[in-house]
Amino acid sequence: MTLGFPGGHGIFYLIPGGPQDGDGSTGAGNRLLAYAIYGRPPEGAEPGPYVQELAREHFPAAWADILARGGRRATACHPVADVQAPRVARPPLLLAGDAAGVTRPHTATGAVKALQDALCLERVLREGPDPATALERFADERTAAGAQLVELGRRMGRALVEEVPDWPAMGQDEVDAWFRGVLAGTWHYLYEEPGEAAEPDAGPEPTVAR
Numbered sequence: 001m002t003l004g005f006p007g008g009h010g011i012f013y014l015i016p017g018g019p020q021d022g023d024g025s026t027g028a029g030n031r032l033l034a035y036a037i038y039g040r041p042p043e044g045a046e047p048g049p050y051v052q053e054l055a056r057e058h059f060p061a062a063w064a065d066i067l068a069r070g071g072r073r074a075t076a077c078h079p080v081a082d083v084q085a086p087r088v089a090r091p092p093l094l095l096a097g098d099a100a101g102v103t104r105p106h107t108a109t110g111a112v113k114a115l116q117d118a119l120c121l122e123r124v125l126r127e128g129p130d131p132a133t134a135l136e137r138f139a140d141e142r143t144a145a146g147a148q149l150v151e152l153g154r155r156m157g158r159a160l161v162e163e164v165p166d167w168p169a170m171g172q173d174e175v176d177a178w179f180r181g182v183l184a185g186t187w188h189y190l191y192e193e194p195g196e197a198a199e200p201d202a203g204p205e206p207t208v209a210r
Contacts, residue, residue, distance in 0.1 A: 004167035005058035008039025089139035101146035104153035
């Protein structure tokens with residue numbers, strides 16, 4: 001679930017609980033609700049009170065009530081940044097995963113990118129003709145892919161935090177059209193229709209609650 005507010009948005013998702021929450025599975029009664037708030041808190045604001053006040057003012061009553069009543073195991077506040085290596089491999093060394101580039105969390109690609117890097121490395125080494133050539137091919141492919149992800153993260157960050165629209169004034173169709181515009185010319189695995197080819201500008205829009 002994504003909830004927009006002036007100056008940012010929040011995401012809510014279920015995760016497996018620990019032994020104290022049940023059997024540690026994702027079944028009903030064994031899950032925890034995790035959430036993240038992406039915004040710019042006032043200087044010196046404490047994370048907990050800031051989130052509570054924001055929820056009371058901008059979230060639907062049911063979600064604000066969940067945040068007010070639920071216990072918190074841990075609360076953390078950290079800056080969001082991105083960086084991309086100019087070239088991710090130079091024989092005999094290579095960078096992969098987050099070591100090669102870090103994107104803003106809106107792209108949700110940390111594990112996926114690491115897996116794609118590993119698959120690419122396996123393929124170029126198998127196709128040869130030698131490790132040095134393979135690493136140069138890896139660098140050609142994955143440097144470009146990483147740069148595209150960083151740019152997508154910046155675009156999404158601007159749209160979802162820095163330059164948010166007036167979500168309360170928008171209907172669902174308007175929100176959907178707005179987010180299609182944010183992703184225009186790109187492809188992202190989260191918004192791809194099942195069975196659809198991985199092409200730019202393909203995929204359904206997410207649901208953003210106003």
